[in-house]
Each structure stands twice: as C-alpha cells, then as structure tokens.
Amino acid sequence: MADHQRIHPADLEAGNRPLMPGGSFRSDKGDPAQRAKQQQQQGYVPGALPPPPRRVAPPAPLPPPKRRGRGCCCRLLCCAVISAAVLAVLAAAAAGALYLALDPKAPRYSVDRLSVSAFQVDPATLAARARFDVAVAATNPNSRIGIHYERGSSLGVWYQSYRLARGALPAFYQGHRNTTVLALAMAGEAQLGSAAVVSGMQDAQRTGAVPLVFRADVPVRVQLGTFKLWKVTARVRCDLVVDRLMDVTSLIKIKAGNCKFSLKL
Template sequence: MTDHQRIHPVAVDVEAPPPTRPLVPQGLFTSEKGDPRQRQLPLGDTTAAMPPALKPPKRSNCLCKCLCWTIGLLILLLIIVGAIAGIIYLVFQPKLPKYSVDNLRISDLTLNFDLSLYARFNVRITADNPNKKIGIYYEKGSHLSVWYKNTKLCQGSLPRFYQGHQNRTVLNVGLTGQNQYGRTLLDAMQEEQQTGRIPLDLKIDVPVSIKLGKLKLKKVRILGTCKLIVDSLSTNSFISIKASTCSFGLKI
C-alpha cells in the first residue's frame, strides 16, 4: 500500500466543547420533502401568556332580584287594598239602591203629518237608598228612555239631588221623543193593545257619587232596565202596569 493510500487517524480534541443545540427548536414542522426553507416555528403555548378573561357581570341575578321585588310589592299592595276594602265593607255594609216604577201616564201620542210619531210620557219612579251610613249624590248627565221592543219612543233625565241615609225619594220624570217610522210603530202598538199586554222597557243610566261618612268618592254609574207590561196606550189617563221586573248594576 502506498503512502498516499494509507488511512491516517484523526486526532480528537478531548477538550473541544460539546456540540451546541440547534438554533431551531425540535418542534419544527417540515414539508413532505423536508425543505428547511418551508419550516415554520411553532406558535407555542399562548394561553399562558394571555391575561385571564374577565367574567361578564351577573345581569341575570339583578333582573331576578328586581322581578322578585316587583312581584312582592304588587302582592303586598293587593293585600293592603283587599284589607281596606274588607274594612270598608264591614263598617259601611254597602247596598245597591232600589228603583221601582209606580205609574206611567201618556200625555201625548200623536201621528204627525210627516208620519212621524210624537210621544210624551210621565213616569213616577221611587228611588230607595237602604244604606245606613252611605249617601248618594245624583249627578248631572242621567239618561232615562222608554222603548217599545227595539224602538225608542221618548227620553228624559233625572234632576240632580242628594239622597241621604235610608231615604226614599219619589221622582216624577217627563220623557219626550219623536220617531220617523210613526205609522208602522203606531199600528204595531195598537195591535198589541187589543191583547191588553203591551211590552215597554224603561232603561236607566244615572251617574252618582257615593258619600262614605264625610268622604265623597269618584263618580260611578247605575245602569238598569225595568221591563213593564201595560194594558193600554190611552192618552191623558193613568195606565195600569200589570207586570214590572227591574234589574240594576253598578259600573265603575
């Protein structure tokens, strides 16, 4: 073997520093071909570097508390109102006034030249206040009317007055009216007159104010209907009322 073909051992420097770690971390991503130019550094664990997320305010708890407080106040208010109403009922013992039609008189029932029917009725009504501690103010704006079936014959109003405790008041009310279908209406009533039973309705709508002791409350309305059966429609004479049924209610 010639000198230039001999293998000469390489001297190893035992004091040489250990190989340094590669500058690129081991978490490298490489392409399928292993091209280092396409390598990318890993993003690493970014969660540790981010600040802790702020918790949203607990609005739902506030809404629940507000709703509970509102419901509680409403229930308390209802209890208070109920207690006051119960005390008023026990102290004053309120009762609805009663009304009755004593008699009915037809002053005029005339068929005009234009075939309209003019009617004038006089009604006597008894108003009874049965309450021991409640007075009634009859206010302006009352409305009374007499009807034959579904046709209004005449109308009028009650006077303004105050009715005291356990008082009975007799009212004479004049009602007047004119209907354009006079001929047809008069024929129908005369036909009913032959049977001796003519149906008439007295409708009442009266605004009143209630007085509890010295306290005057807001206006309410007394609504009612008296169904009458009379025997005749003769003018200028008292008419016999064969049947009378009245029903009344209070509208707040």
Template sequence: MSHHPKIHPVHDPEASLAHPTAPLVPRTASRSEHGDPSKDPLTQRPQRFVPLAPPKKRRSCCCRCVCYTLCSLLLLIVVVGATIGILYLVFKPKLPDYSIDRLQLTRFTMNQDLSLSTSFNVTITAKNPNKKIGIYYEDGSKITVWYRETQLSNGSLPKFYQGHKNTTVIFVEMTGQTQDASGLRTTIEDQQQRTGNIPLRIRVNQPVRVKFGKLKLFEVRFSVRCGVLIDSLVTNNVIKIQSSSCKFRLRL
C-alpha cells in the first residue's frame, strides 16, 4: 500500500492583492455611521492659534500739537510760579494801606427834573510799607461814592509813583448826577434823624505796576472798598467821619 503525502493548504500572500476587500466607508461617502473620521479629535492634530499683534496707533498731527501746547503751558506755569516764589522770598511784599481822612460835600442840589447833583472832595492817605517795592499808579482809575445801591459821585486818582516806605496824601474831586432822586434825599434825611449817622461806601479801582528793585512788572488792578460813617450831609461844610474801614484786593 502506497502512502500518498498529505497536502495542507498554504496561505497565499498574493491572494490579498488579487482580491481586495471592500472598504468600510465608501469612497464617495463623506460620513460614516460613527461620524467623519477626518474630524476625529483623537486623530486630528491640535492647531496652534497665534494672536495677531494689535495695529499700531498713529498719533495725528492734531494730537501732537495739543500735547506740545499742554506741555508748554505747564512749563510756563512752573516758570512763573518759581519766579513769583523767588521774588516773594527776596522782597517780602506787603499790601498797601489806605484810609479816608477827609470828606467834604460841596454840592447837594435837587434839580427841577428831580435829579440830584452832588460833588465831593475826598482826601485819601496811601501808605506803601515795602522797603524794596515801588508802586506806579497808572491812568484809568475810578473812584465812586455810594449810598446803599445808589451812586452819588465819581472821579479818578492822579497818576504818580510811590516809592519805598512812602506815605502819599491824595486829593480827589468827584461829581455826579442821580436821575429820579425824588425820594433819595428824603431817605438820607430820615436815616440821619433816626440813627445820627449816614453810611457811605467809597470804591476805588486802580491799575498799577509794581517795581521789584529795577524790575518793573506787568500791569495789574487792585480794588479798595471803604465803609464810612458820617454825621451829616451839609453843603460846604467838612463832614465829620465817625468811622472808616477799608479792604484791599488785588486782581491779576
């Protein structure tokens, strides 16, 4: 009895090339039952997002001009402040002192049109207490006499220079005319009979230039407000001043 060799099937490696299997996902299909494998977070690489640099802002010419102007103003303020501080420390300025020494009524007449004409002569003493500061009294001053809210007369101070530690006596003539003053004279007379005095106010607005040593500064204005109590308003007589007080204010 002859023995035939047993033949066992051997896997052919080229069989898979000859008969390719069908893909699980058709080539024409974009999605499978479990989603799009191309968008699987496990297989997809993380993308890096690089932030874009913000655009550079360009300053306009107008903005630069505003900045330059503000810087110039700030520098000017600092320089002026430093200059004033140095002058104050060196010269030690003091405010002038003013007083009403004499007041005379030369006219107090009621006219036919019911207007009141008045004339005053006022003597003012101005004192400059500074040792190194002179005062130039310039043109354009105004001095007025008031009874309550009614202006009676007005005038102006003369132009002159007042030196260091100087006392100057100023004589001023003032005139005025008040319209529709029919009840004003009666009110003044009643005031005198009830209280024994008449309150007047004297106001001075004066442009001056201050001189520090040899340095003459720009023009400034000061105002003086004086409250005066007099005994009466009698024409051509020297009026007795019962009390007088003045306040000084500087205006740049």
C-alpha cells in the first residue's frame, strides 16, 4: 500500500535509545532507594501519617510609640515646680534678711489714767450713761519702722459684755522709738441686762475691785524708710481693775492693768 508510512530501521533504533543519559534518574522524583534512605534518616515510618507542620511563634508585638506631647508636659511641669521652689526659697531668704536688718518689735500700749466724769443708772429702764476721760500711752520701740495710725478706729470701755462708752483715736504718725500719750474723751449709753448686773456692779465697788475692759481696733500702716506697707488692723485689749465706778466724787485709781496687742490682716 502506497499510502502506508514506511518504517525505517533508523527510526527503530532511535526509539530504542534511552531518553536520559546513563547515570541519571529515570524519574523527576529521584531514585527510590535514595529517597527511602532520606526518609529513614528523618524518622519517617512507612504507612504512618506525616508529622504535622511545625507552628512558628508569631513575632512579639512592638512597643507602642512614645508620646512626645506627654513628655513635654511633664518636663514643663517639673520646670514650673522647680522654679516655684527656687522662688520660694529666695523669697524666704530675702524676708529673713529683711527681718534681721529691721529687727521689728511689737508696739506697746497702756492705760495710764481713767477718770469718770459722769455715771448714772436709771433704775426703771436699767440704762447706764457714762462719760470717761482716758489717757492711753502708745510706744513704738523700733528704730527703723514708723507707724501711721489711720482714721476709722473704734474704742470702747466695757463692763462684762456691756459697752459703757465709745470713742476714736485721731489720725497721726508715730516715729522711731517714740512714746505718744493720747488724752481721749469717751461717752456712751448701755442697756444693762437685768437688776442683777447693777447689783453685781455695786458689790464690786464696795470691795474696791471693779473689772473693766478697754478695747481698741485701729487701722495702721507700717512705714519702712519711704515705703508704706498695706493697711492692717491693730487690736489692743487692756484688762483693768479700778477701785470705783459709780462714785464720781473722787478720782478713780487703776489697781491693775494688763494690755495685749495683736494684728488682724
């Protein structure tokens, strides 16, 4: 048959040739004997399930980024606290140096004389009317501090809780190491609480020991050189014991007196 393809001997010989050169494996998977040897070395048992894949631990999370804004605020706060502490120390040191340089002393007060020019008690209404003449001595012992006594002071003479008379200090300046005696006229009217108060006052006069209290609230300003400080209120309380009160025919003798000074800022 003319149409059949002829097979030449060369084609048969080519078909019998090996497809891979000698010494090479016959399969892409390699030599079975060598593959079995590798499996034995890896601990592989024929017929057993393959080992599970090894789990790789996830990487450790990264630390959060530092906030620069918070660090700046902390630094600013620390700087402010340190600055305030330094200023406080400097202010305390300056105040201490000023205190040592000025050596301030509290002023002293005393009631040198007390006389009654009028004293009456209405038995019907228990109203007491009194008029006193008081001599008050104010002493400034400081050598570098002056005292300005301002207007608006309030003075009073009290028996127990009843103010018998009131008055005021004049405005004046008291220099260094100065003692000023002020003659004050004080008058007033008080409503005594009961007849027992009048009876107690009469009993104290019979024994020659009538307790009275002189009080003064005076606005003052301290002067350091040419500089005047802010206004404060000087408070004076003098506890007195006089020999008589209701008898104005003779002078009143002050048997005991103790004055205390304080400041109200």
